[in-house]
Amino acid sequence: MGKKEINRREFLKLTGATGSLLAAGSVGSLAFPKGVWAATSAIKGPIKIGYQAIASGTLAGYGQFHKYGVEMAVEEINAGGGIAGQRVEMEFRDSTTKGDTAIANCRYFVDSWGADFLAGIDSSGQALAIPSIIERLDRVMIITHAATEKLTEDRVFKEGIKQIFRISTPTYQDGNAAAFIAKDLPAMKWATISPKYEYGYTCWKMFQDTLRKLKPGVSFITESFAPFGTTDFRSHINTIMDAKPDGLYSTEWAGELITFVKQAKEAGLFDKIKHVMFPVGAAMDVLEGLGKEMPDNVWISGRYFFKYPNNKTNNEWVARFRKRWNHYPAYVSETGYSAIHAIKAAVEKAGSKDTKAVIQALEGMELDSPAGHRVFRKEDHQAMYEVPWGKTVSNPKYPFKVMGEQKVIPAKEFFNRPPFEGAGTKPPF
Amino acid sequence: MQSVVHVCLAGLSSGMFIWLVASGLTLIFGVLGVLNFAHGSFYMLGAYFCFTVLRHLGANFWLGLILGPLFVCAVGYVVERFFLRRVYQLALPYQLLLTFAFVLIFDNLVKIAWGAGSLSPPSLDIFGGSVPILGRKFPVYNLFIIAVGPLVAIGLWLFLERTWWGRIIRAASSDREMASAIGVRVPLLFTAVFVFGCWLGAVGGGLAVPYVGLLTPGMGDTIIIEAFIVAVIGGLGSLKGAFLGALIIGVLSAFGTRYFPAFDMFLIFILMAAVLLWRPQGLFGEAR
Numbered sequence: 001m002g003k004k005e006i007n008r009r010e011f012l013k014l015t016g017a018t019g020s021l022l023a024a025g026s027v028g029s030l031a032f033p034k035g036v037w038a039a040t041s042a043i044k045g046p047i048k049i050g051y052q053a054i055a056s057g058t059l060a061g062y063g064q065f066h067k068y069g070v071e072m073a074v075e076e077i078n079a080g081g082g083i084a085g086q087r088v089e090m091e092f093r094d095s096t097t098k099g100d101t102a103i104a105n106c107r108y109f110v111d112s113w114g115a116d117f118l119a120g121i122d123s124s125g126q127a128l129a130i131p132s133i134i135e136r137l138d139r140v141m142i143i144t145h146a147a148t149e150k151l152t153e154d155r156v157f158k159e160g161i162k163q164i165f166r167i168s169t170p171t172y173q174d175g176n177a178a179a180f181i182a183k184d185l186p187a188m189k190w191a192t193i194s195p196k197y198e199y200g201y202t203c204w205k206m207f208q209d210t211l212r213k214l215k216p217g218v219s220f221i222t223e224s225f226a227p228f229g230t231t232d233f234r235s236h237i238n239t240i241m242d243a244k245p246d247g248l249y250s251t252e253w254a255g256e257l258i259t260f261v262k263q264a265k266e267a268g269l270f271d272k273i274k275h276v277m278f279p280v281g282a283a284m285d286v287l288e289g290l291g292k293e294m295p296d297n298v299w300i301s302g303r304y305f306f307k308y309p310n311n312k313t314n315n316e317w318v319a320r321f322r323k324r325w326n327h328y329p330a331y332v333s334e335t336g337y338s339a340i341h342a343i344k345a346a347v348e349k350a351g352s353k354d355t356k357a358v359i360q361a362l363e364g365m366e367l368d369s370p371a372g373h374r375v376f377r378k379e380d381h382q383a384m385y386e387v388p389w390g391k392t393v394s395n396p397k398y399p400f401k402v403m404g405e406q407k408v409i410p411a412k413e414f415f416n417r418p419p420f421e422g423a424g425t426k427p428p429f
Numbered sequence: 430m431q432s433v434v435h436v437c438l439a440g441l442s443s444g445m446f447i448w449l450v451a452s453g454l455t456l457i458f459g460v461l462g463v464l465n466f467a468h469g470s471f472y473m474l475g476a477y478f479c480f481t482v483l484r485h486l487g488a489n490f491w492l493g494l495i496l497g498p499l500f501v502c503a504v505g506y507v508v509e510r511f512f513l514r515r516v517y518q519l520a521l522p523y524q525l526l527l528t529f530a531f532v533l534i535f536d537n538l539v540k541i542a543w544g545a546g547s548l549s550p551p552s553l554d555i556f557g558g559s560v561p562i563l564g565r566k567f568p569v570y571n572l573f574i575i576a577v578g579p580l581v582a583i584g585l586w587l588f589l590e591r592t593w594w595g596r597i598i599r600a601a602s603s604d605r606e607m608a609s610a611i612g613v614r615v616p617l618l619f620t621a622v623f624v625f626g627c628w629l630g631a632v633g634g635g636l637a638v639p640y641v642g643l644l645t646p647g648m649g650d651t652i653i654i655e656a657f658i659v660a661v662i663g664g665l666g667s668l669k670g671a672f673l674g675a676l677i678i679g680v681l682s683a684f685g686t687r688y689f690p691a692f693d694m695f696l697i698f699i700l701m702a703a704v705l706l707w708r709p710q711g712l713f714g715e716a717r
Contacts, residue, residue: 057645057647061545064544232641235684239690242432265552289547289548293551
C-alpha cells in the first residue's frame with residue numbers, strides 16, 4: 001500500500017504540470033470518497049468496469065492499444081479523485097473474435113467479478129452476439145470499436161436494448177462519409193477488395209447506395225471479398241486490375257491492409273488506379289506498419305486520428321499518451337479512454353451507478369473528448385462526432401505517412417437517422 | 430490471356446509456398462506418426478527469428494533465412510527430446526493435445542518477446558522487385574518461390590530414396606521395433622527427423638517474411654490449417670501427395686477467387702470432401 005502511494009505521488013508530479021484533468025485537492029491522498037462527493041452516500045464501493053478486446057492471435061495489437069487507453073483513463077481518474085469520489089477498478093479480458101467468448105466474458109464480469117459497467121468489443125459479429133446477454137445482465141455496455149450499424153439501428157433502436165451505447169464511429173464513417181469524399185473525385189467506375197464478412201459487405205453496400213445518389217452515372221464494376229486471415233491477396237488484386245476501375249474502395253484493415261498494400265504495390269496497382277480509399281487506413285498500426293511504403297494521395301480515415309482535432313484537449317492528451325506509453329495513440333486507445341470518461345460523466349450526472357439512471361444520463365449526453373465533441377444520440381445510443389478523411393502525404397516530423405489535405409463531413413450530414421427506415425433516413429438529406 | 434497467366438502464377442506461388450510448410454508437417458507425420466499441430470508455430474518462429482536477424486544484425490535476407498531457422502531447430506530439439514518423446518506410445522488425442530498446448534505457449538511467448546502488434550518488415554529489394562509479365566508486374570521473389578518448391582521436393586525425394594540415411598528413416602518409419610532390433614538408434618533418429626521437419630517449417634516462415642510481408646503472433650494458426658488440408662488431400666505422410674495437394678489447392682483457390690468468387694473457399698472443402706469419399710487415405714496415402 002505504501003509503495004502504491006509513492007507511485008501515485010510520482011505519477012501526479014509527472015502529470016501535474018500538464019494535467020488539466022486533475023483536481024488539486026486529491027494530491028497525495030488515497031482516501032475515497034472525497035471532495036464534493038464526500039457527502040454522497042448513494043454510490044457505494046469501487047466502480048468496477050469490465051473491458052474486453054482482442055488480445056490474442058493476429059489482431060492482438062488492438063487489445064494492447066485498447067488497454068493503453070483504458071488504463072490511462074483509470075489512472076488519471078483515480079488520481080483525480082475517482083468517479084463520484086469512488087475508486088475505479090478495471091479488469092481486462094481477451095475477447096478473441098468469437099461470439100461465445102464475448103458472451104462468456106460479459107457473464108464473468110458481471111456474475112463473478114461484480115462489474116458495474118462493461119466496455120470494449122472489436123468484431124461486428126461479436127457486437128451482434130452480445131445484446132441479449134447484456135439485456136439480461138442489465139449493465140451499461142459501451143462499444144468502442146465494432147462498427148456494424150445494425151447494432152445501434154436494430155438492437156438498440158428497434159428492439160429497445162437500451163443498455164448498449166457506442167462511442168466509436170459506425171459504418172456510416174466507412175460507407176456514407178466515403179461516398180461524400182468520392183463524389184468529388186473524377187472517378188466514375190469503382191471496385192472493391194474488402195473483408196468477406198458482415199463489416200466488408202455492409203460498408204461496400206452503403207458506399208454504393210450513397211454514392212449512387214450523390215453522383216448519378218457512377219458504376220460499380222467489380223468486387224472481390226477476402227476471407228478473414230487472408231495473407232495472399234494476389235488473386236484478388238488480379239480481379240481488380242483486370243476490370244480496370246478508376247477508383248478502388250477497400251475496407252481491409254489492420255494487418256491484412258498492410259499485406260494488401262504491399263502486394264498491390266508489387267503488382268503496380270497504385271500506378272494503374274489513381275483514386276484509392278481506405279476507410280480504416282488511418283489506423284496507427286497500418287500507418288506505422290507501412291511507413292514510407294504507404295503510397296501518397298490515398299484517401300484514409302478511421303475512428304479517430306491523433307492529429308485531429310488540432311486543439312488543446314486533444315494535443316495535450318496525445319502528449320500525455322506518448323509520455324505514458326511511448327506510442328502514438330491508436331484509435332481504439334482514444335475510444336477506450338473516452339468510454340471510461342463517458343461512464344464517469346454519466347455516473348456523476350446521475351448521482352448513481354444504477355443502470356437505469358446511467359442510461360438516462362448517457363442519452364443525449366455531451367462529452368468533450370480527445371476526438372472532439374461527442375453527443376450520444378438519444379434514439380440509437382450512437383455517439384455523433386467527426387473523424388476527418390485525408391490524403392496521405394509524407395511529413396518530415398513523422399516516420400510514417402499522415403493525412404495532408406483533410407476533409408471533415410459533419411456527422412449529422414452522413415449518419416443515418418432514426419427511424420432508419422423510409423424516406424429521409426439515409427444521406428444525403 | 431494476361432489475366433489467366435497471372436492467376437496461374439499467383440496460384441503456383443501460393444501452392445509452392447504452402448508446400449514448403451506442409452513438407453515438414455508431412456515428413457514428421459510420415460516418419461514419427463505424430464500430427465504436429467505446433468508445426469505452424471515453428472513456421473511463425475522461423476519468420477520472427479529471420480526478421481530479428483534482419484533487423485538487428487542489419488544482415489541481408491539470405492543470412493536471416495539461414496540463421497533464423499537454426500534457432501527454431503534448437504526449440505524443436507527441446508520440444509521433441511523432453512516432451513513429444515513421452516507421448517509416442519499414447520493415443521493420437523494426447524499428441525494433439527500436447528502439440529496444441531505448444532501452439533498456445535509459442536503464441537504467447539512471441540507476444541511477450543516481440544510484442545502483441547503486427548510487425549511489418551520493410552519491403553526487401555530481393556532480385557530487384559517486379560518484372561512485367563504480359564504487361565502486368567509480378568514479383569521476381571514469387572518466381573523464386575515457384576522454383577524453390579520443386580527443388581525442395583526433388584531434394585527430399587533424393588534424400589529419402591537414394592541415401593543411406595533415407596533408407597534408415599524409411600525403415601524406422603515402417604517398423605520401429607525391427608529397425609531398433611537391427612541396431613538403428615530410433616529415438617535419436619526421430620529427434621533428428623523432427624528437428625529437420627521443424628527446420629522446413631521455419632524456412633517456410635523465413636520465406637514468408639517477404640512473401641506475406643507481415644508477422645503476427647497468430648500467423649501460424651492460418652497456415653497450419655491450409656497445410657493440414659494439403660496433407661489430408663495428398664494422403665497424410667506422403668510427400669508426393671502433399672506436393673500435388675499443395676499445387677492443386679494453390680491453383681484451384683487462385684482460379685476460384687478470380688473466376689468463381691462466390692465459391693472460393695467452398696471449392697477447397699468440396700475437393701477435400703470428394704477426395705476423402707473417393708480415397709479416404711488421400712491421393713497417395715497408404716490405407717492403414
